[in-house]
Amino acid sequence: MRPYHQIPIIECGEPLVKIPLELFAVESPHPYEKLGATYGEYSPYYLRETVVANLIKAQNYLHILRPHWHIQIFDGYRPVAVQQFMVDYSFGEALRQRGLKAAELSPQQQEEVWQAVYEIWAVPSLDLNTPPPHSTGAAVDITLVDDTGQVVDMGSPIDEMSERSHPDYYAHHHHPQSQNYHSHRELLKDVMLKAGFQRNPKEWWHFSFGDQMWAWLCNQFNADGSTSARYGRVI
Ligand SMILES: C[C@@H](N)C(=O)N[C@H](C)C(=O)O
Ligand SMILES: [Zn+2]
Numbered sequence: 001m002r003p004y005h006q007i008p009i010i011e012c013g014e015p016l017v018k019i020p021l022e023l024f025a026v027e028s029p030h031p032y033e034k035l036g037a038t039y040g041e042y043s044p045y046y047l048r049e050t051v052v053a054n055l056i057k058a059q060n061y062l063h064i065l066r067p068h069w070h071i072q073i074f075d076g077y078r079p080v081a082v083q084q085f086m087v088d089y090s091f092g093e094a095l096r097q098r099g100l101k102a103a104e105l106s107p108q109q110q111e112e113v114w115q116a117v118y119e120i121w122a123v124p125s126l127d128l129n130t131p132p133p134h135s136t137g138a139a140v141d142i143t144l145v146d147d148t149g150q151v152v153d154m155g156s157p158i159d160e161m162s163e164r165s166h167p168d169y170y171a172h173h174h175h176p177q178s179q180n181y182h183s184h185r186e187l188l189k190d191v192m193l194k195a196g197f198q199r200n201p202k203e204w205w206h207f208s209f210g211d212q213m214w215a216w217l218c219n220q221f222n223a224d225g226s227t228s229a230r231y232g233r234v235i
Contacts, residue, residue, distance in 0.1 A: 002122075004216035005130045009232040012210075016046040016077055016137045016234055023056060025072035025145040031159075032075065035089055037082045046077040048137040048231055051209050055140065058195035065187065068147035074158050074205065075141040077234065078134035084124035090117045094161055116161050120203060131212075131233035133200075138211035138231040141203075144188055154188075155181030158205045167204040 030044050047055070059071045078086075094113045095102060105113070122132040133139035141159075144152040155178065156164035163169055167189065170182040185204045192199065192207045198217035200206035208214045210230045218227040 001130065002213075004212045007212040007215045007219075007227075007229050009129070009131075009212065009229040011232045012230040014048045014050060014231070016042055017049045017052055018043075019045045019047055019052055019055065019073060019076060021045060021073070023059065025070040025149075027072060027074045030075070032078075032082060032086055035085075037085045039077075039082065040079060042077050042079075042234075044075050044077055044082075045073065046137060047140060048210065051138050051140065051231075054195045054197060054209050058191045058197065061191040061194050062144075062187075065191070066144075066147070069152075070145045071188075071191075072143045072145045072151060073140065074143060075134065076139075077137045078132065080124050080126055080132060080135050080233070083122065083132040083135060087117060087121050087124055090121055090159075090161065097161075120159065120161055120165060128233055133206075133208055133211050133213050135233045136211045136229075136231040137234050138214065139206060139208040141205045142188070142192075142207065143205055144184060152184050153181065154184050154204055156204075165203050165205075167199060167201065169204075 026045075032044065033039070055071065062069055062071060091113060092102075094116050098113070100109060100113070122134075123130070124132055143154060143158060146152050155170050156162065167185055168182075170178040170185070173179070173182075188204070189199050197207040197209045198214045200208070200213065201217075212229040215227040215229045219225040
């Protein structure tokens with residue numbers, strides 16, 4: 001359980017709709033499909049209707065500040081089966097990075113590797129009270145593309161299992177390059193928050209609107225703590 005799982009979900013029944021990809025930049029081929037993840041009825045480029053509308057607003061705000069830049073969509077809707085697939089894949093990656101083999105792990109090593117995986121991935125829970133954020137169609141992983149069509153360097157790749165993924169990792173580094181990374185992360189955050197999203201405190205690229213994490217983050221600023229989630233798992 002994460003603290004945001006305490007938030008009640010009052011499902012509003014809004015449909016998943018396709019993101020109008022022609023308005024955005026898109027990571028292609030899709031990073032998880034490339035690894036073999038399979039999507040049923042929907043694709044990763046679906047989100048709840050209001051979430052799509054807010055993403056368009058965020059990009060319009062970006063255009064005021066950086067006229068020819070775009071939000072790049074990395075990942076949107078993710079069925080629980082894909083969440084499980086990516087958690088298992090990331091466990092394998094974490095082993096590979098450490099030069100370890102699954103069959104030879106001590107209980108402590110196993111614990112440490114799972115902790116690293118769950119530092120950035122939500123548990124692929126099938127419990128309707130604790131859905132993975134992307135399985136609600138309310139969460140989106142994004143970055144920025146500049147006016148030359150280049151992906152903007154944020155100082156670490158999306159999904160890296162390290163402290164560099166923390167949004168403020170570069171905030172107190174004084175090297176000019178680090179300050180650039182931080183200001184790019186701030187730009188992305190500013191346009192998304194202005195459009196109503198909240199950012200995952202552990203990942204510079206993950207934003208959501210209307211899910212439990214979003215409500216929990218809104219409640220950090222609302223003294224009455226009255227915000228609930230409007231999107232549960234897409235069934
Ligand atoms: C790891 C990243 N792609 C992501 O989406 N993380 C959040 C916490 C999730 O799994 O929902
Ligand atoms: Zn995410």
